[in-house]
Every structure is written in structure tokens, then in C-alpha cells.
Amino acid sequence: MMHEFEIYLRAYINLNGGDLDRIWALAVPKAVRRNEFLLREGDICRHKTFVMNGLLRTFGKTADGNEHILQFSPEHSWTLDAESYDHQQPSSYNIAAIENSEVLLWSKADFDGLLADIPELKSLAEQLISRNIYSGRRRLLTALSATPEEKYHEFVQSFPGLLARLPLHMIASYLGISIKTLTRIRQAQLRR
Amino acid sequence: MMHEFEIYLRAYINLNGGDLDRIWALAVPKAVRRNEFLLREGDICRHKTFVMNGLLRTFGKTADGNEHILQFSPEHSWTLDAESYDHQQPSSYNIAAIENSEVLLWSKADFDGLLADIPELKSLAEQLISRNIYSGRRRLLTALSATPEEKYHEFVQSFPGLLARLPLHMIASYLGISIKTLTRIRQAQLRR
């Protein structure tokens, strides 16, 4: 089980064995079943989460009860609500498993310690944050400017591997379009 | 001119005089005239930018030539294209002045040096990045889920001071709706 995570880490940073062991020693493995929540809005996000395998989603709810997916987190990605985690305050978002998944959890206290002591890890964290900002910008521009069809194509291009693992209504939710519109787009594709 | 910037900095972090002087000494003041570009897509974003006064906008262009505003940067805020700046690679975005503005510029080399030497500044930078992520999430959720009317109200609530300084078509561009729709919303308000 270490194996997976070790491969991931080593792909990004050079760590000596001791640091790796320490990071690993503080990680709490957890199995999350399909549809189980890792975080519910109103709760405080207490952990950094690394997805070893499976697939999670982060979503917000609107007043009328609709769900809108902000992010998919497949294997070898991280997830949390940063605002809730950083300030240990109630979250506005939900994180739930789409597939049965295995994750690693670190408490904020533990992870802060690791970040302080292991510069390579700190640098990885900063890289992840940066990429988060870059992709967030692109996503926003798409949300503002693209037609539903363009959004769908961009999604397929960007996450070819996720397409087959997601129910369509979640893709629609992620794109901010109705499932009806998504179905129409896909039908139009077929007829070509 | 230092004054403005000093007030800003001191509001967020405690700096000894020497550090403040050093930050200031490396800053290049620049006046940007209305409609002038600070960054054009395709160019490399070479500076961190602090807006002393005035108002800038960051926007992307779609294939059909439409502009979509990602961010307004009024006085006492920072702006750049992080992706272009971090990797010194061509940008996909544009930054231009809406009002005549005065900004401070730091080259990446200089600012990296400051960040490395002044932990307080580093901590401020991290705070800014975090807030960027938080607000980006909220903005995305709004873009995905809100009606044009809700988007407009949220904008007015969030940036009451900007409303009077912006042409409506820029607000529409920021919200991802047509100016026609925005006009309709505002007319409906009046009639109540």
C-alpha cells in the first residue's frame, strides 16, 4: 500500500528514506465506500487527503438543493477544502466518493510539521497549489465563455480517462449544464 | 508614493524598516494609462504587480474574439498571470488598465530574492495565494450554478465600490452574461 504512494511521491520529489518513512508513518489509511462522504458542508475539514485509488468528487449545493461539482479527484491526486482546512472552520463544500476508494489522511498538525521539516514536501505542496490556480483560471474562462458543446469537448480532451467512469449527470453537473443538454450534445455526435 | 504601499504592507505584516526599504528599493513604479496593456497574451509575464491606485482587468479572449474578464484589480491588490510568471512562458491572458493607474513592478528575480530573505513577505504571498484559491472556488460555483440575476447581485454585494467605476459591459463580461441580459436585470430592479 505504501508502494503506490511512494511511486507518486518519488515521481515529483527526491526524498531520503527517512523523510519518506516519516510521512508514511503519520498517514492514516482509510477506505471510503461509494457514496460515502469524506466531508460534509458545515463540518470542518480536518485532513489533507491523498487518493490512492478510486474517485472522489467535491461539490457545493445551492439553496434549491442542486449539486454542482467543482472537482473530481481520481487516484494520485489530493483533495480537501482548503479554506476550511487552513482556518479549521466549517466548510461550504462536500467531498464524497464516486467509486470505492482508498485514501491517506494526515491531520493538519501532523502535515504542518512535515511541511516545516521537509523542504521537498513543502515545494511539492506549493507546486500543487500553483497548478490548482492555473487550472482554476482555465476552468473559469471556459465556464464564462464556452458553449455547452465546447465545455463537453474540453472535458473529454482534458480527462479522457474519467469519461467512462462517471455517470453523465455528474459530468453535466461539473460542466454547469443540464443533463438534457449533455444528452443532446452526445446524440448529435453519434448522428455524425 | 511609498506611503500608500507602506500602509498596505504594514496592515498585513510586521516588517522592520530595513526589509521595507529593500522591498521598496527594488520596486519599479509605473504609470499605466487607461486602455494601456500591462500584459498581452503571447507575451511573458515578467513582473509581480501591485496596484497603488487605479483599476486593472485581466481577461482572456476566445477564438471568436470575445473578451472575458477573469479579474478586476483595484488599488491595493496584486495582479499577474501566475502561470506565465512562474515559468516565464507566454501568457494566455491580457492585463489592461481600465482607469489611469499607478503600479509597482518587481522582476521575478528580485521578488524571488525578497521572498527567500523575508519570511514575513513569503507568508503574505502565501496568504494571497490562499485567498485566491478560496475566492476562485466561490466564483466557479457561482458561475456554474447561479442565474444571471444572482450573479449580478452577488457581484454588487461583493464589490460595491466597483459598480460605479465600471462600464456595464465589463460587468457583463465578468459575469459571463450578455450586456442585454444585464440591462434587463437592471431594468427589472428599477421597476420595483
Place this chain on the structure above:
DNA sequence: CGGAAAAAAGGTCATTTGACCATATTTTCG
């Protein structure tokens, strides 16, 4: 395996939205 639940697709219709155009008003700047 089989029944129940979830997901996808299809039909219909009202509404919203944007495109296009013209016009009035304001602002800019030489």
C-alpha cells in the same frame, strides 16, 4: 440471480438568452 434503484434517453413546451440592429446618451480627447 432477481428485484429495486439509478441512469440515460426521449418528448413537449415555455422561457430565457443572445444576436442583430437602431437609437439615444455620455464620455473622451485632440
Place this chain on the structure above:
DNA sequence: CGAAAATATGGTCAAATGACCTTTTTTCCG
């Protein structure tokens, strides 16, 4: 100041979209 540009508003219309509902298909899980 005054011409030109920018901005805001208004009208009209077609198209896209979502809401609601039903039917079919697939998936899940005991």
C-alpha cells in the same frame, strides 16, 4: 469646445436551454 467614439438602452426574433414527465436501459447489491 466639438467631433468621434464609447456606452447604454430598446425592439425583434430565432435558437438554445431547462423543467417536467415518461419510458427504456443499466447497474447495484442483498
